[in-house]
Amino acid sequence: MKRSKLGFWLFLAPCLISFAIVVLIPTIIGIYYSLTDWKGSGNANFIGFENYIKLFTNDNSNFWYSFGYTALFAVTAVICINVVGFALALLVTKKFRGATLLRGIFFMPNLIGGLLLGFAWQFIFKQVFNAIYTATGMEFFRNWLTDSTTGFFALLIVMVWQMGGYMMIIYIAAIQNIPDSVIEASAIDGAGGWRRLFSITIPMVVPAFTVGLFLMLSNSFKLFDQNLALTKGGPNHCNEMLALNIYNSAFVSNETGYAQAKAVIFLISVATISIIQLIATKRAEVET
Amino acid sequence: MKVKKILAALLVASICSTAALTGCSVSKSDGTSSTGGSSTTSSTDSKSSSNEPVTITIKQFKAEIDEQLGKAIEKYKSVAPNVTITYQSIGAGTDIGTVLKADMSAGTMPTIFNAIGPSEYEVYKDYLEDLSDQPWVSHATKGSLDLLTVDGKVYGLPVSTEGLGLVVNKKIFDDAGIDISNLKSMKDFDDAFSKLDAKIKDGSLSNVDSCKNLKSVTAVQGAETWVLGDHAENIFLVPEFEGDPFKAYNSKTIEMKYANTYKDYTDMMLKYSEFADNKKGAVTYTYSGNAIPDIATGKVAVIQQGNWAYGEINKIDEATAKNLTLLPMPIGGDNQDAAMVSILSQYWTVNSKASDAEKTAAKDFLNWLYQSDEGKDIIVNSFGFIPVFDNYGDLTPSDPLSKAVVDLSSSGKVVNAVFKGTPDGWGQNVFGAAVQAYISGEKTWDEVVKTAQDGWAEAKK
Structure with missing residues (x-):
């Protein structure tokens, strides 16, 4: 024993x-540094909760704007990515010629690194969209990435394009795990396509939703490289997400201690939201 | 059995080196190279006193000279065969400060690194070796050691000097019959630019070969807060702090007394740019993605940059690169003519916490690189640096932008880069970002000025 x-x-x-x-x-070291006035070098003096007090009462580094922006982005991105991923999974689990090929194609964007992806899409949003505007005069294609609205949707498009295929793989596995007997039984009972989707498929893949939502939620919250490559958070910090905001505080403004305090708040928020979401979706799972 | 052991060792070694390499790629070092080679040499080769093998490391910020530095180190092997030098270039978008700070916390500071200015002195002061006794000190040109001389102690060897101003395609102006040789005030610039602008608009340049791609006179790199902030802010910093970065560093507040000159300058640059009617569009215009290709292909005639842009322009179009020149840029203040902003790019510094043998080897290497005949040739012809020492004879840089920097320096049309004394991140995160909001119409100019004043006071509290 x-x-x-x-x-x-x-x-x-x-x-x-x-x-x-x-x-x-x-x-633990990070939490300690958040209680100091460390500048990234030299001595770190212990200053108690001063960084946190400043953060909650008198922040001048756009932190709460970034927080709101990131939260809004995370919610939108989680919904869009999972809906697209699930729809693609439904599509490619249908038996038709080329389904396997399509799986490969949909998954491919996920193999490209975030920075490269960001720069490639930056080219599309700036050069290609601008060319379309010049050719057609459609106002929609003008000035992408120049404000928070177009910056937000540009980031959303990039993320959905990149992560949709990844979610698809998870949902394919879940859909293929649904026992044929259940499907057959529903067919005998006379359930049509939509009925089967809502009464059989979706309840049976809820465990995959748990994973999918969790992955994308934490992923979107912590998003950094696409944000950096696409807009660098600009103009005037209006597209700056939390991770980039913390990075700028730490490495551009040299307020390392303050940035650590932000990072601790960030950690607590992401952890709380993720745990709540895990508990909620766990409840919705059915035993198979 | 033995073979197996060796294989196992190799496997471990390869895993370790992969880990090390991945570690590098996180810092996005643009060129990572090292010259290895064995450090054991037969005693007949080595020259003088110390023939103990020494290994020193260099981390430097100029990605452009990555390859050339490798060759220089290769050459140095014949001078000091017992010294092995490994180096790493960190640049082009990555701030070397980020990497060095990480090294400092990890206790892996390189033997030779780069630092400049009052705020970086504060950051690195525990690691700066006093270099006052080095032979090159007496040959450095006036003012060139100032930005890393504290309490009379010289801590850095100036890497080179650079000039910031307006990079201009001179041939376009010549062919359009516009004289730009003596522009002094904002009005002079505006007149010259408006003449060219009018000629572009009425189509009278369409038959001129050099202007066949020309779309607009200027370009504003609105996506780059270092162009809007760090660089252009010298327009009002120079007159307010009398051209002294240390004065700016020691000032608790900024008055922004000459900020209107900056506004006029930016408005003028926007007025003659592609985005004159759609200013918002300018905030996505980048340095390497837009400005460099546009001036290289002759789409624009003027961008605000410095002599460092030559290499990239030359890569795209050698013919255009030959036609370039550097003009001084407008500076605020009543009797202030346009001037080139002289940027001492960086200093070479030696890690004071290294061992004595390493320190000596590092100092000897720097001395060889900047003071031996072989070294001087490398500095000027291979690195393309503008020397800041008085004993380089007639070695002068060959590209037109660096030549212009030398000419402007010797004619005295030059001011110090005061932005090196601003609070960390103020130029880019506070002022530069606010200017972006001004360009896109979300902030008025008064709001920009207030943001800048508040940000300064906050940072200096």
């Missing part, structure tokens, strides 16, 4: 130690 306990910890140790080194310890 004793031996197996030792074995348990022995096998767990590599994972536990690396987790501690790259996640736990840095988090």
Whole structure:
């Protein structure tokens, strides 16, 4: 008995130690630095909760604007990406010629790195859209990325395009796991396509929704590289998401301690929202 | 059995090196190279006193000279065979400060690195070796050591000097019959630009070869807060702080007394640009994606940049690059003529916490690079730097923009880069960003001025 306990910890140790080194310890150090006036170099003086007080009462670095922007983006992106991913999954699980090819094509954008993707789409939004505007005079294609509205939707388009295929893979696995017997039974009972979708398919893939929502929620909240590549958060910080805002505080303005305080608030928010969402969708899952 | 062990060791080594390489790519270092080579040399090769093998590391900010620096280090091997130098270039969009700060916390500061100005002195002061006794100090041109000389101690070897102003395609103006050789006030610039603008609009230049692509006179790089902020803000910083970065650094407030000159300048640059009727569109206009290709292909005639732009323009169109020149830019203040903003790009500094052997090797290398005949040739002809020492003889840079920098410097039409004394992030995050809002019409000019004043006071509190 004793031996197996030792074995348990022995096998767990590599994972536990690396987790501690790259996640736990840095988090604790980070929380400590959020209580100091550290400038990224030199001495860090302990100043208590001053950074937090400043953050909540007298922030001048656009943090709360970025917070709102990011939250709005996360909600919109989570819905859009999952709807698109699910729709694509439904499409490619239908048996027709080329379905496998389509799966590959839809998944492909996900293989491109965020920065590269951002620059490629920046070209589309600026050069291509502008060319369309010049040719047709359609106001819609004018001045993309120059304000928070077009910046927001541009980022949304890029993210849906990139992550839709990824979600699709998760939903394909879930849809294929639905037992044929259930489908057949519903067909015998006379359920049509829509009926089957809402009464059979969707309830049966709720576990996949749990995963999908969780992944995309934390992913959209922490979005950094696409944001940086597409607009750098500009003009005038109006497209700046939280991660970029924290980065700018830490590395451009050298307010490392203050940026750490922001990061702690950020961590708490993302964790809270994710846990609430996990609990909520867990409840909706059905036993199979 | 033995083979297996070796294989295992190789596997571990390869995993480690992959990890190390991935670590580099996170910092987005544009060119990462190192010259390895064995450091063991036979004693007959090595020259003098210390033939103990020494390894020093360099992290430097100029991605443009990555390859050339590698070649220089290769050459240095024959001078000091016992010294192994590895180097890394961090630049083109990545701030070397970010990387160095990470190194500082990780305890992996390189032996030679770059630093400049009062605020960076504060950041790196524990790592700066006093270089006052180095032989090059007495040859440095006047003022060139100022930005890293504190309490009479010289901490840095100036990398080179650069000039910021208006990069102009001179041939376009010549062919249009407009004289730009003596522009001094904002009105002079406006007159010259409006003449060219009128000629573009009435189509009278359509038969001129150099102007066949020409769409507008100027371009405003509205997406780049370092162009709007750090660079252009010298227009009002220079007169307010009398051209002294340390004065700006020590000032608790900024009056923005000459901010209107900046406004007039930006309005003028916008008026003759592609976005004259759609100013909002200018805020996505970038340096490397728009301004550089546009001036290289002759779509615009004037952009606000410095001599560093030559290399990239030359890559796109060599013929246009030959026609370029650098004009001084308008500066605020009553009796102030247009001037070039002289930017001492960076200093080479030596890590004071390195071992004595490493420090000596680092100092010797820098001295060789900037003071030996072989080194001087590398600095001017291979790196393309503008020397800041008085003992370079007739070695002068060959590209037209750097030549213009030398000419403007010697004729005295030059001011200091005062923005090096502004609070961290103020130029880009506060002022530059506010100017973006002004261009896109979301802020009035008065609001921009207020944002800038408040941001300064807040940062200096």
